[in-house]
Amino acid sequence: MRLSTVILPVRRWHDGGRAEWVRAEQLGFHAAYTYDHLSWRTFRDGPWFGAVPTLTAAAAATDRLRLGTLVTSPNFRHPVTLAKDLISLDDVSDGRIVLGIGAGGVGFDATALGQEPWSPRERADRFAEFTALLDRLLTEGDVSQEGTYYSAVEARNIPGCVQRPRLPFAVAATGPRGLRLAARYGQAWVTTGDPKLFESGTPEESREALRRQADALATACAEIGREPAGIEKILLTGFTPDRTRPLESVDAFVDFAGRHRELGFTELVIHAPIPDSDFAVDPDVFERIATEGLAQLGD
Template sequence: MRLSTCVLPVHRWTDGGREVWRRAEQLGFHTAYTYDHLSWRPPFRDGPWFGAVPTLAAAAGVTSRVRLGTLVSSPNFRDPVTLAKELISLDDLSEGRITLGIGAGSSGADATVLGREAWSPAERADRYAEFVELLDTLLTQDVTSHSGRYYAARDARNMPGCVQRPRLPFAVAATGSRGMRLAARYGQAWVTTGDRRVLEDPAATAEQSRTALARQVERLATACAEEGRGADEGPRRILLAGFTPDQVLDSVAAFVDFAGAHGRLGFDEIVLHWPLPDSRFAADQAVFERIATEGLAQL
Protein backbone atom coordinates (compact mmCIF):
# COMPACT_ATOMS: atom_id res chain seq x y z
CA MET A 1 0.00 0.00 0.00
CA ARG A 2 1.19 3.50 -0.87
CA LEU A 3 0.07 6.65 0.92
CA SER A 4 -0.01 9.94 -0.97
CA THR A 5 -1.45 13.41 -0.48
CA CYS A 6 -3.22 16.00 -2.61
CA VAL A 7 -2.32 19.64 -1.97
CA LEU A 8 -4.95 22.01 -3.31
CA PRO A 9 -3.28 24.98 -5.06
CA VAL A 10 -4.66 27.62 -2.69
CA HIS A 11 -1.48 28.70 -0.90
CA ARG A 12 0.64 31.65 -1.93
CA TRP A 13 4.13 30.29 -2.43
CA THR A 14 5.70 32.81 -0.04
CA ASP A 15 2.91 32.44 2.51
CA GLY A 16 3.03 28.78 3.37
CA GLY A 17 2.90 27.12 -0.04
CA ARG A 18 6.59 26.25 -0.18
CA GLU A 19 6.51 24.76 3.32
CA VAL A 20 3.50 22.53 2.56
CA TRP A 21 5.29 20.78 -0.30
CA ARG A 22 8.49 20.41 1.69
CA ARG A 23 6.53 18.98 4.60
CA ALA A 24 4.77 16.50 2.31
CA GLU A 25 8.18 15.11 1.40
CA GLN A 26 9.38 15.09 5.01
CA LEU A 27 6.33 13.10 6.07
CA GLY A 28 7.21 10.37 3.57
CA PHE A 29 4.24 10.54 1.22
CA HIS A 30 4.78 8.55 -1.97
CA THR A 31 3.30 11.26 -4.23
CA ALA A 32 2.10 14.82 -3.66
CA TYR A 33 -0.58 15.64 -6.23
CA THR A 34 -2.46 18.86 -6.94
CA TYR A 35 -5.72 19.64 -8.71
CA ASP A 36 -5.51 20.96 -12.28
CA HIS A 37 -8.43 23.39 -12.56
CA LEU A 38 -8.78 27.05 -13.42
CA SER A 39 -11.16 27.33 -10.48
CA TRP A 40 -13.08 24.85 -8.38
CA ARG A 41 -16.33 24.46 -6.52
CA PRO A 42 -17.38 26.59 -3.52
CA PRO A 43 -15.91 27.63 -1.14
CA PHE A 44 -12.73 27.57 -3.20
CA ARG A 45 -14.28 29.25 -6.24
CA ASP A 46 -14.17 32.69 -4.62
CA GLY A 47 -10.72 32.38 -3.08
CA PRO A 48 -7.07 31.99 -4.14
CA TRP A 49 -6.42 29.27 -6.71
CA PHE A 50 -3.12 28.84 -8.59
CA GLY A 51 -2.12 26.96 -11.74
CA ALA A 52 -1.08 23.33 -11.45
CA VAL A 53 1.89 23.35 -13.82
CA PRO A 54 3.82 26.29 -12.28
CA THR A 55 2.93 24.99 -8.81
CA LEU A 56 4.44 21.59 -9.62
CA ALA A 57 7.49 23.25 -11.19
CA ALA A 58 8.06 25.19 -7.98
CA ALA A 59 7.45 22.07 -5.88
CA ALA A 60 10.03 20.18 -7.93
CA GLY A 61 12.56 22.83 -6.99
CA VAL A 62 12.09 22.47 -3.23
CA THR A 63 11.81 18.66 -3.06
CA SER A 64 14.03 15.83 -4.22
CA ARG A 65 12.33 12.50 -3.42
CA VAL A 66 8.53 12.74 -3.37
CA ARG A 67 6.77 12.11 -6.65
CA LEU A 68 4.60 14.95 -7.98
CA GLY A 69 1.53 14.98 -10.19
CA THR A 70 -1.85 16.25 -11.26
CA LEU A 71 -5.08 14.75 -10.01
CA VAL A 72 -6.43 15.33 -12.56
CA SER A 73 -5.78 17.23 -15.80
CA SER A 74 -8.58 17.20 -18.37
CA PRO A 75 -9.54 18.35 -21.87
CA ASN A 76 -11.78 21.04 -20.37
CA PHE A 77 -9.11 23.68 -20.94
CA ARG A 78 -6.03 21.67 -21.89
CA ASP A 79 -4.77 20.87 -25.40
CA PRO A 80 -2.67 17.71 -25.74
CA VAL A 81 0.08 19.42 -27.77
CA THR A 82 0.80 22.16 -25.25
CA LEU A 83 0.19 19.89 -22.25
CA ALA A 84 2.73 17.38 -23.58
CA LYS A 85 5.40 20.09 -23.80
CA GLU A 86 4.67 21.21 -20.23
CA LEU A 87 4.77 17.63 -18.94
CA ILE A 88 8.12 16.94 -20.57
CA SER A 89 9.44 20.11 -18.97
CA LEU A 90 8.07 19.15 -15.54
CA ASP A 91 9.54 15.67 -15.84
CA ASP A 92 12.92 17.21 -16.59
CA LEU A 93 12.70 19.76 -13.74
CA SER A 94 11.79 17.02 -11.27
CA GLU A 95 14.37 14.54 -12.62
CA GLY A 96 11.69 12.01 -13.47
CA ARG A 97 9.19 12.37 -10.61
CA ILE A 98 6.02 13.40 -12.48
CA THR A 99 2.80 11.40 -12.79
CA LEU A 100 -0.01 12.66 -15.01
CA GLY A 101 -3.39 12.14 -13.42
CA ILE A 102 -5.84 12.59 -16.29
CA GLY A 103 -9.63 12.61 -16.46
CA ALA A 104 -12.52 13.48 -18.75
CA GLY A 105 -13.42 16.57 -16.72
CA SER A 106 -16.89 17.62 -15.66
CA SER A 107 -19.52 20.16 -16.61
CA GLY A 108 -18.38 22.60 -13.91
CA ALA A 109 -16.77 26.02 -14.29
CA ASP A 110 -13.76 24.73 -16.23
CA ALA A 111 -16.08 23.48 -18.97
CA THR A 112 -17.37 26.95 -19.87
CA VAL A 113 -14.60 29.34 -18.77
CA LEU A 114 -13.22 29.56 -22.33
CA GLY A 115 -16.54 30.90 -23.55
CA ARG A 116 -18.06 27.77 -25.05
CA GLU A 117 -20.99 25.61 -24.04
CA ALA A 118 -20.29 22.56 -21.94
CA TRP A 119 -19.89 19.39 -23.98
CA SER A 120 -22.49 16.65 -23.89
CA PRO A 121 -21.50 13.48 -21.99
CA ALA A 122 -21.00 11.64 -25.30
CA GLU A 123 -18.75 14.34 -26.74
CA ARG A 124 -16.82 14.57 -23.48
CA ALA A 125 -16.15 10.83 -23.59
CA ASP A 126 -15.10 11.00 -27.25
CA ARG A 127 -12.76 13.90 -26.58
CA TYR A 128 -11.25 12.16 -23.58
CA ALA A 129 -10.41 9.06 -25.60
CA GLU A 130 -8.73 11.06 -28.38
CA PHE A 131 -6.98 13.30 -25.83
CA VAL A 132 -5.38 10.37 -23.98
CA GLU A 133 -4.36 8.58 -27.17
CA LEU A 134 -2.74 11.68 -28.65
CA LEU A 135 -0.94 12.52 -25.40
CA ASP A 136 0.50 9.00 -25.31
CA THR A 137 1.82 9.48 -28.86
CA LEU A 138 3.20 12.97 -28.21
CA LEU A 139 5.09 11.82 -25.14
CA THR A 140 6.64 8.77 -26.79
CA GLN A 141 7.61 10.18 -30.20
CA ASP A 142 10.08 12.90 -31.17
CA VAL A 143 7.79 14.26 -33.89
CA THR A 144 4.02 13.84 -34.12
CA SER A 145 1.42 14.80 -36.71
CA HIS A 146 -2.23 14.01 -36.07
CA SER A 147 -5.54 15.03 -37.60
CA GLY A 148 -8.40 13.80 -35.49
CA ARG A 149 -12.00 14.64 -34.88
CA TYR A 150 -11.24 17.05 -32.04
CA TYR A 151 -7.46 17.52 -31.85
CA ALA A 152 -4.66 18.12 -34.30
CA ALA A 153 -0.88 18.23 -34.25
CA ARG A 154 1.31 19.31 -37.13
CA ASP A 155 4.98 18.41 -36.84
CA ALA A 156 4.81 18.70 -33.04
CA ARG A 157 8.33 18.20 -31.69
CA ASN A 158 9.01 16.89 -28.22
CA MET A 159 12.72 16.30 -27.96
CA PRO A 160 14.33 15.08 -25.75
CA GLY A 161 11.18 13.37 -24.48
CA CYS A 162 10.47 12.33 -20.91
CA VAL A 163 13.13 11.44 -18.39
CA GLN A 164 10.93 8.46 -17.52
CA ARG A 165 10.80 5.99 -20.39
CA PRO A 166 8.97 5.33 -22.57
CA ARG A 167 7.01 8.22 -21.02
CA LEU A 168 5.90 9.48 -17.64
CA PRO A 169 3.13 7.36 -16.06
CA PHE A 170 -0.57 8.05 -16.58
CA ALA A 171 -3.09 7.71 -13.74
CA VAL A 172 -6.34 7.50 -15.69
CA ALA A 173 -9.52 8.53 -13.88
CA ALA A 174 -12.53 6.45 -14.90
CA THR A 175 -15.75 4.93 -13.62
CA GLY A 176 -17.62 3.93 -16.79
CA SER A 177 -16.79 1.21 -19.30
CA ARG A 178 -15.19 3.51 -21.91
CA GLY A 179 -12.98 5.17 -19.35
CA MET A 180 -12.02 1.81 -17.88
CA ARG A 181 -10.84 0.69 -21.30
CA LEU A 182 -8.66 3.80 -21.53
CA ALA A 183 -7.19 3.03 -18.11
CA ALA A 184 -6.55 -0.56 -19.13
CA ARG A 185 -4.92 0.45 -22.40
CA TYR A 186 -2.87 3.50 -21.41
CA GLY A 187 -2.77 3.67 -17.63
CA GLN A 188 0.04 2.78 -15.31
CA ALA A 189 -2.58 3.56 -12.67
CA TRP A 190 -6.34 3.98 -12.42
CA VAL A 191 -7.89 6.55 -10.09
CA THR A 192 -11.36 7.01 -8.67
CA THR A 193 -13.07 9.07 -5.96
CA GLY A 194 -15.92 6.59 -5.61
CA ASP A 195 -19.30 5.95 -7.17
CA ARG A 196 -21.17 9.16 -8.08
CA ARG A 197 -24.57 7.79 -7.06
CA VAL A 198 -23.20 7.07 -3.59
CA LEU A 199 -21.25 10.33 -3.33
CA GLU A 200 -24.37 12.37 -4.15
CA ASP A 201 -26.54 10.56 -1.60
CA PRO A 202 -26.21 12.20 1.85
CA ALA A 203 -27.67 9.08 3.45
CA ALA A 204 -25.16 6.68 1.84
CA THR A 205 -23.10 4.49 4.15
CA ALA A 206 -19.46 3.47 4.05
CA GLU A 207 -20.56 -0.10 3.32
CA GLN A 208 -22.54 1.04 0.28
CA SER A 209 -19.53 2.98 -0.93
CA ARG A 210 -17.27 -0.04 -0.66
CA THR A 211 -19.75 -2.23 -2.48
CA ALA A 212 -19.84 0.30 -5.34
CA LEU A 213 -16.05 0.57 -5.39
CA ALA A 214 -15.75 -3.22 -5.57
CA ARG A 215 -17.90 -3.13 -8.71
CA GLN A 216 -15.59 -0.51 -10.22
CA VAL A 217 -12.56 -2.69 -9.49
CA GLU A 218 -14.32 -5.59 -11.20
CA ARG A 219 -15.04 -3.45 -14.27
CA LEU A 220 -11.39 -2.46 -14.43
CA ALA A 221 -10.35 -6.11 -14.26
CA THR A 222 -12.72 -6.92 -17.11
CA ALA A 223 -11.32 -4.06 -19.22
CA CYS A 224 -7.75 -5.20 -18.52
CA ALA A 225 -8.60 -8.74 -19.59
CA GLU A 226 -10.10 -7.38 -22.81
CA GLU A 227 -6.87 -5.45 -23.42
CA GLY A 228 -4.75 -8.51 -22.76
CA ARG A 229 -3.36 -7.24 -19.45
CA GLY A 230 -3.27 -9.83 -16.72
CA ALA A 231 -3.86 -9.25 -13.02
CA ASP A 232 -0.16 -8.58 -12.41
CA GLU A 233 0.17 -6.33 -15.47
CA GLY A 234 -2.80 -4.04 -14.97
CA PRO A 235 -2.70 -0.49 -13.64
CA ARG A 236 -2.28 0.31 -9.97
CA ARG A 237 -5.52 1.25 -8.22
CA ILE A 238 -5.66 4.69 -6.61
CA LEU A 239 -8.45 5.97 -4.37
CA LEU A 240 -8.64 9.73 -3.82
CA ALA A 241 -10.18 9.87 -0.35
CA GLY A 242 -12.32 12.64 1.04
CA PHE A 243 -15.51 12.09 -0.93
CA THR A 244 -16.85 8.77 0.37
CA PRO A 245 -18.94 8.63 3.59
CA ASP A 246 -15.88 7.52 5.62
CA GLN A 247 -14.33 9.81 8.25
CA VAL A 248 -10.80 8.91 7.21
CA LEU A 249 -8.87 11.61 9.07
CA ASP A 250 -10.63 11.45 12.44
CA SER A 251 -7.86 9.32 13.92
CA VAL A 252 -5.03 6.98 13.05
CA ALA A 253 -7.31 4.06 13.83
CA ALA A 254 -9.99 5.40 11.45
CA PHE A 255 -7.43 5.65 8.69
CA VAL A 256 -6.11 2.14 9.35
CA ASP A 257 -9.64 0.71 9.15
CA PHE A 258 -10.31 2.66 5.94
CA ALA A 259 -7.04 1.72 4.25
CA GLY A 260 -7.32 -1.91 5.29
CA ALA A 261 -10.88 -2.25 3.98
CA HIS A 262 -10.01 -0.62 0.66
CA GLY A 263 -6.77 -2.55 0.38
CA ARG A 264 -8.86 -5.72 0.53
CA LEU A 265 -10.90 -4.35 -2.38
CA GLY A 266 -7.70 -4.13 -4.42
CA PHE A 267 -6.61 -0.52 -3.94
CA ASP A 268 -2.88 -0.08 -3.52
CA GLU A 269 -2.62 3.70 -3.15
CA ILE A 270 -4.68 6.00 -0.92
CA VAL A 271 -4.52 9.76 -1.48
CA LEU A 272 -5.42 12.04 1.44
CA HIS A 273 -6.18 15.72 0.99
CA TRP A 274 -3.84 18.02 2.83
CA PRO A 275 -5.97 19.56 5.62
CA LEU A 276 -7.66 22.87 4.85
CA PRO A 277 -9.61 24.66 7.58
CA ASP A 278 -13.24 25.61 6.96
CA SER A 279 -13.66 23.16 4.08
CA ARG A 280 -14.72 19.57 3.49
CA PHE A 281 -11.02 18.73 3.90
CA ALA A 282 -10.68 20.21 7.38
CA ALA A 283 -8.74 17.95 9.75
CA ASP A 284 -6.43 18.13 12.71
CA GLN A 285 -2.95 18.67 11.29
CA ALA A 286 -1.29 16.70 14.08
CA VAL A 287 -3.55 13.69 13.48
CA PHE A 288 -2.95 13.97 9.74
CA GLU A 289 0.82 13.89 10.26
CA ARG A 290 0.53 10.90 12.60
CA ILE A 291 -1.45 9.10 9.91
CA ALA A 292 1.28 9.91 7.39
CA THR A 293 4.08 8.61 9.59
CA GLU A 294 2.37 5.78 11.50
CA GLY A 295 -0.68 4.71 9.52
CA LEU A 296 0.75 2.26 7.00
CA ALA A 297 2.87 0.51 9.62
CA GLN A 298 -0.33 -0.45 11.45
CA LEU A 299 -1.99 -2.12 8.49
Protein backbone atom coordinates (compact mmCIF):
# COMPACT_ATOMS: atom_id res chain seq x y z
CA MET A 1 0.00 0.00 0.00
CA ARG A 2 1.16 3.54 -0.80
CA LEU A 3 0.50 6.74 1.10
CA SER A 4 -0.08 10.06 -0.65
CA THR A 5 -1.34 13.49 0.32
CA VAL A 6 -3.58 16.27 -0.99
CA ILE A 7 -2.29 19.82 -0.73
CA LEU A 8 -5.12 22.29 -1.19
CA PRO A 9 -3.98 25.36 -3.19
CA VAL A 10 -4.79 27.91 -0.48
CA ARG A 11 -1.34 29.35 0.28
CA ARG A 12 0.70 31.80 -1.76
CA TRP A 13 3.64 30.01 -3.34
CA HIS A 14 6.23 32.17 -1.57
CA ASP A 15 4.35 32.19 1.73
CA GLY A 16 4.23 28.51 2.61
CA GLY A 17 2.94 27.02 -0.62
CA ARG A 18 6.25 25.85 -2.03
CA ALA A 19 7.38 24.54 1.33
CA GLU A 20 4.39 22.19 1.57
CA TRP A 21 5.23 20.41 -1.68
CA VAL A 22 8.91 20.16 -0.83
CA ARG A 23 8.04 18.80 2.62
CA ALA A 24 5.70 16.20 1.09
CA GLU A 25 8.64 14.84 -0.88
CA GLN A 26 10.91 14.91 2.17
CA LEU A 27 8.33 12.95 4.19
CA GLY A 28 8.35 10.19 1.57
CA PHE A 29 4.80 10.44 0.24
CA HIS A 30 4.24 8.48 -2.96
CA ALA A 31 2.33 11.37 -4.57
CA ALA A 32 0.98 14.81 -3.76
CA TYR A 33 -2.25 15.89 -5.41
CA THR A 34 -4.28 19.07 -5.49
CA TYR A 35 -7.93 19.80 -6.25
CA ASP A 36 -8.71 21.20 -9.68
CA HIS A 37 -11.46 23.70 -8.84
CA LEU A 38 -12.08 27.39 -9.33
CA SER A 39 -12.99 27.53 -5.64
CA TRP A 40 -14.18 24.90 -3.20
CA ARG A 41 -16.77 24.72 -0.42
CA THR A 42 -15.76 26.51 2.78
CA PHE A 43 -12.64 27.90 1.08
CA ARG A 44 -14.67 29.82 -1.50
CA ASP A 45 -14.19 33.23 0.12
CA GLY A 46 -10.48 32.80 0.70
CA PRO A 47 -7.35 32.24 -1.39
CA TRP A 48 -7.53 29.46 -3.98
CA PHE A 49 -4.96 29.06 -6.75
CA GLY A 50 -5.12 27.21 -10.07
CA ALA A 51 -4.17 23.54 -10.22
CA VAL A 52 -2.11 23.55 -13.42
CA PRO A 53 0.24 26.44 -12.48
CA THR A 54 0.55 25.05 -8.96
CA LEU A 55 1.52 21.61 -10.22
CA THR A 56 3.99 23.15 -12.68
CA ALA A 57 5.69 25.00 -9.84
CA ALA A 58 5.61 21.86 -7.67
CA ALA A 59 7.25 19.88 -10.48
CA ALA A 60 10.09 22.39 -10.59
CA ALA A 61 10.49 22.33 -6.79
CA THR A 62 10.62 18.53 -6.40
CA ASP A 63 12.51 15.62 -7.96
CA ARG A 64 10.84 12.30 -7.14
CA LEU A 65 7.31 13.03 -5.88
CA ARG A 66 4.50 12.04 -8.22
CA LEU A 67 2.06 14.90 -8.80
CA GLY A 68 -1.52 15.15 -9.94
CA THR A 69 -5.11 16.32 -9.67
CA LEU A 70 -7.85 14.83 -7.51
CA VAL A 71 -9.80 15.53 -9.56
CA THR A 72 -10.17 17.40 -12.82
CA SER A 73 -13.65 17.48 -14.37
CA PRO A 74 -15.43 18.76 -17.50
CA ASN A 75 -17.13 21.50 -15.44
CA PHE A 76 -14.76 24.15 -16.74
CA ARG A 77 -12.22 22.17 -18.76
CA HIS A 78 -12.08 21.24 -22.45
CA PRO A 79 -10.14 18.16 -23.58
CA VAL A 80 -8.15 20.00 -26.28
CA THR A 81 -6.69 22.69 -24.02
CA LEU A 82 -6.38 20.33 -21.05
CA ALA A 83 -4.36 17.86 -23.13
CA LYS A 84 -1.85 20.56 -24.06
CA ASP A 85 -1.48 21.56 -20.40
CA LEU A 86 -1.03 17.94 -19.31
CA ILE A 87 1.61 17.16 -21.91
CA SER A 88 3.49 20.27 -20.80
CA LEU A 89 3.17 19.27 -17.14
CA ASP A 90 4.37 15.76 -17.88
CA ASP A 91 7.38 17.23 -19.67
CA VAL A 92 8.29 19.71 -16.91
CA SER A 93 7.98 16.97 -14.27
CA ASP A 94 9.90 14.40 -16.37
CA GLY A 95 7.01 11.97 -16.32
CA ARG A 96 5.62 12.33 -12.79
CA ILE A 97 2.06 13.48 -13.55
CA VAL A 98 -1.14 11.55 -12.78
CA LEU A 99 -4.49 12.87 -13.96
CA GLY A 100 -7.27 12.32 -11.48
CA ILE A 101 -10.46 12.80 -13.48
CA GLY A 102 -14.13 12.77 -12.52
CA ALA A 103 -17.58 13.81 -13.71
CA GLY A 104 -17.78 16.94 -11.53
CA GLY A 105 -20.71 18.14 -9.49
CA VAL A 106 -23.17 20.98 -9.05
CA GLY A 107 -21.05 23.45 -7.06
CA PHE A 108 -19.55 26.78 -8.11
CA ASP A 109 -17.47 25.19 -10.87
CA ALA A 110 -20.64 24.05 -12.58
CA THR A 111 -21.92 27.60 -13.18
CA ALA A 112 -18.85 29.85 -13.13
CA LEU A 113 -18.71 30.02 -16.94
CA GLY A 114 -22.33 31.15 -17.11
CA GLN A 115 -23.91 27.80 -17.94
CA GLU A 116 -26.85 26.18 -16.21
CA PRO A 117 -25.94 23.19 -14.03
CA TRP A 118 -26.01 19.96 -15.99
CA SER A 119 -28.34 17.15 -15.02
CA PRO A 120 -26.72 13.98 -13.63
CA ARG A 121 -27.36 12.29 -16.98
CA GLU A 122 -25.69 15.07 -18.95
CA ARG A 123 -22.73 15.12 -16.56
CA ALA A 124 -22.27 11.38 -17.12
CA ASP A 125 -22.60 11.77 -20.89
CA ARG A 126 -20.08 14.61 -20.95
CA PHE A 127 -17.67 12.72 -18.71
CA ALA A 128 -17.68 9.72 -21.03
CA GLU A 129 -17.09 11.83 -24.13
CA PHE A 130 -14.50 14.01 -22.38
CA THR A 131 -12.47 11.02 -21.18
CA ALA A 132 -12.51 9.21 -24.52
CA LEU A 133 -11.38 12.30 -26.44
CA LEU A 134 -8.71 13.15 -23.88
CA ASP A 135 -7.34 9.61 -24.20
CA ARG A 136 -6.95 10.13 -27.95
CA LEU A 137 -5.43 13.58 -27.58
CA LEU A 138 -2.76 12.27 -25.22
CA THR A 139 -1.83 9.26 -27.37
CA GLU A 140 -2.15 10.57 -30.95
CA GLY A 141 -0.22 13.43 -32.53
CA ASP A 142 -3.08 14.77 -34.66
CA VAL A 143 -6.73 14.38 -33.64
CA SER A 144 -9.95 15.43 -35.35
CA GLN A 145 -13.24 14.34 -33.85
CA GLU A 146 -16.75 15.78 -33.81
CA GLY A 147 -18.67 14.96 -30.66
CA THR A 148 -21.96 15.89 -29.06
CA TYR A 149 -20.23 18.06 -26.47
CA TYR A 150 -16.52 18.16 -27.32
CA SER A 151 -14.78 18.36 -30.66
CA ALA A 152 -11.20 18.61 -31.93
CA VAL A 153 -10.06 19.80 -35.34
CA GLU A 154 -6.49 18.89 -36.26
CA ALA A 155 -5.49 19.17 -32.61
CA ARG A 156 -1.75 18.51 -32.50
CA ASN A 157 0.01 17.28 -29.40
CA ILE A 158 3.58 16.68 -30.42
CA PRO A 159 5.79 15.19 -28.95
CA GLY A 160 3.19 13.66 -26.64
CA CYS A 161 3.66 12.57 -23.03
CA VAL A 162 6.95 11.54 -21.47
CA GLN A 163 5.04 8.60 -19.97
CA ARG A 164 3.99 6.15 -22.67
CA PRO A 165 1.56 5.60 -24.19
CA ARG A 166 0.26 8.52 -22.08
CA LEU A 167 0.23 9.75 -18.51
CA PRO A 168 -1.98 7.62 -16.24
CA PHE A 169 -5.65 8.35 -15.57
CA ALA A 170 -7.03 7.89 -12.05
CA VAL A 171 -10.77 7.78 -12.73
CA ALA A 172 -13.06 8.83 -9.89
CA ALA A 173 -16.28 6.82 -9.94
CA THR A 174 -18.90 5.20 -7.74
CA GLY A 175 -21.74 4.40 -10.15
CA PRO A 176 -21.97 1.88 -13.00
CA ARG A 177 -21.19 4.27 -15.87
CA GLY A 178 -18.21 5.82 -14.16
CA LEU A 179 -16.83 2.44 -13.14
CA ARG A 180 -17.05 1.26 -16.74
CA LEU A 181 -14.97 4.29 -17.73
CA ALA A 182 -12.45 3.42 -15.01
CA ALA A 183 -12.27 -0.14 -16.33
CA ARG A 184 -11.70 1.02 -19.90
CA TYR A 185 -9.43 4.04 -19.46
CA GLY A 186 -8.09 4.04 -15.92
CA GLN A 187 -4.71 3.01 -14.67
CA ALA A 188 -6.24 3.73 -11.26
CA TRP A 189 -9.70 4.06 -9.72
CA VAL A 190 -10.48 6.75 -7.13
CA THR A 191 -13.30 6.80 -4.60
CA THR A 192 -14.21 8.79 -1.49
CA GLY A 193 -16.69 6.15 -0.33
CA ASP A 194 -20.47 6.35 -0.35
CA PRO A 195 -21.55 10.00 0.16
CA LYS A 196 -24.89 8.88 1.55
CA LEU A 197 -23.07 7.44 4.57
CA PHE A 198 -20.98 10.50 5.40
CA GLU A 199 -23.37 12.06 7.93
CA SER A 200 -25.06 9.07 9.52
CA GLY A 201 -23.25 5.93 8.43
CA THR A 202 -20.84 3.81 10.42
CA PRO A 203 -17.28 2.83 9.51
CA GLU A 204 -18.47 -0.75 9.03
CA GLU A 205 -21.20 0.36 6.62
CA SER A 206 -18.66 2.49 4.77
CA ARG A 207 -16.28 -0.42 4.29
CA GLU A 208 -19.12 -2.59 3.02
CA ALA A 209 -20.07 0.12 0.52
CA LEU A 210 -16.45 0.31 -0.64
CA ARG A 211 -16.40 -3.44 -1.04
CA ARG A 212 -19.47 -3.25 -3.27
CA GLN A 213 -17.85 -0.50 -5.36
CA ALA A 214 -14.70 -2.59 -5.82
CA ASP A 215 -16.81 -5.60 -6.81
CA ALA A 216 -18.67 -3.46 -9.36
CA LEU A 217 -15.33 -2.32 -10.80
CA ALA A 218 -14.25 -5.96 -11.11
CA THR A 219 -17.49 -6.72 -12.95
CA ALA A 220 -16.90 -3.79 -15.32
CA CYS A 221 -13.38 -5.09 -15.99
CA ALA A 222 -14.68 -8.59 -16.69
CA GLU A 223 -17.09 -7.20 -19.28
CA ILE A 224 -14.17 -5.97 -21.40
CA GLY A 225 -11.74 -8.76 -20.57
CA ARG A 226 -9.48 -6.69 -18.32
CA GLU A 227 -7.87 -7.98 -15.15
CA PRO A 228 -9.02 -5.75 -12.24
CA ALA A 229 -5.76 -6.36 -10.38
CA GLY A 230 -4.09 -4.19 -13.03
CA ILE A 231 -5.96 -1.10 -11.80
CA GLU A 232 -4.64 0.74 -8.74
CA LYS A 233 -7.36 1.43 -6.16
CA ILE A 234 -7.13 4.81 -4.44
CA LEU A 235 -9.16 5.94 -1.42
CA LEU A 236 -9.26 9.70 -0.88
CA THR A 237 -9.84 9.88 2.85
CA GLY A 238 -11.76 12.46 4.85
CA PHE A 239 -15.18 11.75 3.35
CA THR A 240 -16.12 8.50 5.06
CA PRO A 241 -17.92 8.39 8.43
CA ASP A 242 -14.49 8.19 10.11
CA ARG A 243 -13.77 11.73 8.88
CA THR A 244 -10.45 12.81 10.43
CA ARG A 245 -10.37 10.07 13.09
CA PRO A 246 -7.70 8.04 11.24
CA LEU A 247 -5.38 11.06 11.54
CA GLU A 248 -5.74 11.46 15.30
CA SER A 249 -2.83 9.11 15.97
CA VAL A 250 -0.45 6.74 14.24
CA ASP A 251 -2.26 3.77 15.77
CA ALA A 252 -5.63 5.01 14.50
CA PHE A 253 -4.18 5.42 11.03
CA VAL A 254 -2.60 1.97 11.03
CA ASP A 255 -5.95 0.41 12.00
CA PHE A 256 -7.76 2.37 9.27
CA ALA A 257 -5.15 1.57 6.63
CA GLY A 258 -5.07 -2.11 7.49
CA ARG A 259 -8.84 -2.48 7.21
CA HIS A 260 -8.86 -0.80 3.81
CA ARG A 261 -5.88 -2.72 2.54
CA GLU A 262 -7.95 -5.84 3.18
CA LEU A 263 -10.53 -4.41 0.75
CA GLY A 264 -7.89 -4.22 -1.97
CA PHE A 265 -6.96 -0.54 -1.80
CA THR A 266 -3.41 0.10 -2.95
CA GLU A 267 -3.13 3.81 -2.13
CA LEU A 268 -4.51 6.02 0.64
CA VAL A 269 -4.57 9.80 0.27
CA ILE A 270 -4.66 12.06 3.33
CA HIS A 271 -5.14 15.83 3.43
CA ALA A 272 -2.26 18.04 4.48
CA PRO A 273 -3.18 20.03 7.61
CA ILE A 274 -4.96 23.37 7.22
CA PRO A 275 -5.63 25.24 10.49
CA ASP A 276 -9.20 26.31 11.29
CA SER A 277 -10.73 24.03 8.67
CA ASP A 278 -12.13 20.51 8.31
CA PHE A 279 -8.51 19.45 7.76
CA ALA A 280 -7.10 20.92 10.97
CA VAL A 281 -5.18 17.84 12.12
CA ASP A 282 -2.09 17.99 14.31
CA PRO A 283 0.88 18.65 11.97
CA ASP A 284 3.20 16.54 14.14
CA VAL A 285 0.84 13.57 14.01
CA PHE A 286 0.45 14.06 10.24
CA GLU A 287 4.23 13.87 9.78
CA ARG A 288 4.52 10.82 12.03
CA ILE A 289 1.82 9.06 10.01
CA ALA A 290 3.77 9.86 6.83
CA THR A 291 7.03 8.48 8.18
CA GLU A 292 5.81 5.66 10.44
CA GLY A 293 2.27 4.70 9.46
CA LEU A 294 2.80 2.28 6.60
CA ALA A 295 6.00 0.95 8.14
CA GLN A 296 3.88 -0.47 10.95
CA LEU A 297 1.80 -2.31 8.36
CA GLY A 298 4.92 -3.86 6.92
CA ASP A 299 4.80 -1.78 3.72
